[in-house]
Each structure stands twice: as C-alpha cells, then as structure tokens.
Amino acid sequence: MPELPEVTTTVNGLNKTIKGLTIFGVWTDLAKDNPIKQFENTIKSKKFFTQFKKDILNQKIIKSERRAKNILISLSNNKIILIHLKMTGHLIYGKYRYIRKDNKWTPHEKERESLKDPYNRFIHFVIEFSNGKHLVFCDSRKFGKVTLINERDLKSSLHLKNIGPEPLEESFLFENFKERLYKKPNKNIKTVLMDQSVVAGVGNIYSDEMLWLAGIHPESHPIKIPGAKLLLLYKSMKDVLNKGIDFKGDSMSDYRNINGERGEFQNHHNVYQKKDERCNKKNCRGVIIRKVINGRGAHFCDTCQKNYK
DNA sequence: TGCAGTGTTGCTTC
C-alpha cells in the first residue's frame, strides 16, 4: 500500500541497490498511440516514451528521493525519473531472465516459481542496467505513473506543485499543521488528512490508524476539534508514519520492497481491515466498524474515537 | 458465479 512509509522503504532500497548504475535498456507495454489526456506526459504515451528512452539511456543513477508519495530518481544529465505507485505499484530490483514475446516482458520459466506472489507479476515497465540486472515496475491495475522532468522544473512541475509539507520534517511544526487543517474547517478530518495539498504522504490506511491513536472520529470537523486533541493528532501522525517505516511498510495487499519482500505493518493494525474486532484501546469495550466516508472505506471505533462536529 | 471492494489521484460536473 504505497503511502509515505512504503515509498520511503522503496527509496531506501533504491539507494542501496541502483545508485551508481548505468541505464542500458528500457521497456514498457503501457505506451499507447492515443493516450487519454491525463497520461500524455507519461510513458503511457508512445510519443513520450520514445523521447523518454532517448533521454535516459546511458545515464547514471545519482540518487533516489521521496516527495509525498512520489519516487524521484536523479540521473547524471540533470533529469529526474518520477514514479508514482498509485494503488498497486511496486518496484523490484534483481536479475531476471526473460523472453520477449508479443511485446510482453516475460520472465523465463526458471523465474516462474516465484510468480505466484504478486510481487513478481504484472510487470509493465523495466529498466535494465549495464550490470545485467533489472528494476521492474509491477502494477496489476496499471494506475501507476512514470514520467521524466528536468531538475530545475521539479518544484513547479504539475506533478508536485500542489503538494503540502512533509509531515516528518522537523520544520513542520504543530502551528503549521493546525493552520492547514483549519483551511478545511468543515470537512471530514480523515479526508483532510488524505488531501495531499494539506499534508503530504498520508493515505487510507495510515489516516485510519492515526485517528484511532488520537481518539478522533474520522468524520470530525477540524474547526471543532479541541487544540489539545489536534496536538495529539499531530503527534499520532508522526508516530504512526514512523512506525510504518520501522516495519518496512504495509503489505496487507501487494506492496513489496525492492527485494520483493513484505513489510510488517499489516500485522500491527489497530483498525484498518479490523471490522467487527474488539477495539485495542485500553479500557475500551468498543468494536471496530467500517463506513464509507467520502468514497473511501474508513475503519474506526465509535466508542473511543470522539466525533467533534 | 457474480459482484463488491481495493492502496490514489485527477478530471468532470454541479
């Protein structure tokens, strides 16, 4: 589930594996002659992909970074590969033997025993390095985004310009957090937390978990939440995201790290996908419920998570 | 077996 902790885990992995390598080849089966408008400046456009290939071939990987849920891979020619994993994407690094057939990048028979796990299936984009190893982008729903931007355009680029501050930066103070929430005074707090222009990197799982930890109902309105509770939410946000990173991300669904291994955060959920289970909060007798809020499944305990509205 | 549910986000519509 690529939210901030999963993307951080992947980026850490990239910095341990592909840094310093030179790009030798690139392949995708996502490129179309007539992509819909939204994907014109991504590798889903054949025209874009042709240029993309020219731009990245023979370039060296300098470093990888995370911004919100985006992976930024800097190249030696001052261009940056931007990858957004969206719902089901993940990147795996390794030695793949493969055959090309019908423009499908098909791992060789010997590799297939591992293909039962989603980590190694649904390969739609591959970078080959001069050491013979590959970075493969697996993405069953094909929502993921891969594009290229110039380093100098990074901040102004459409992909990043509306992104809010990074919640784990020390410079992101409580006062700033509170101010930003108050700009959406009467929206559901869960929806506000997941709004990337308010704060970067929080998605469905971690928003559920941080609201539970702070004892705030997901349909609370920011303007009605007492200051002390907001401070608790600010701390809970940092705690939950750091815990996600410590457990190397959440693999309840098909997220895998750079080596194809699962994270562990799914084993430490208190509410996400815990419908009908007893609430873990000390002295709480509540039961976790699931309710669709602004189109997303929300999980919470309506006994100990107070609804301020 | 069929259909509801799935981590994200950007576009359209109102």
Next chain:
DNA sequence: CGAAGCAACACTGC
C-alpha cells in the same frame, strides 16, 4: 471557486 463523484484498470475474495 470548492466539493463530490467517477474514471483510469484488473484482480481478489466473499
């Protein structure tokens, strides 16, 4: 302008 809903896609699990 903001908010809500849906579309992009394909698979899993009840």
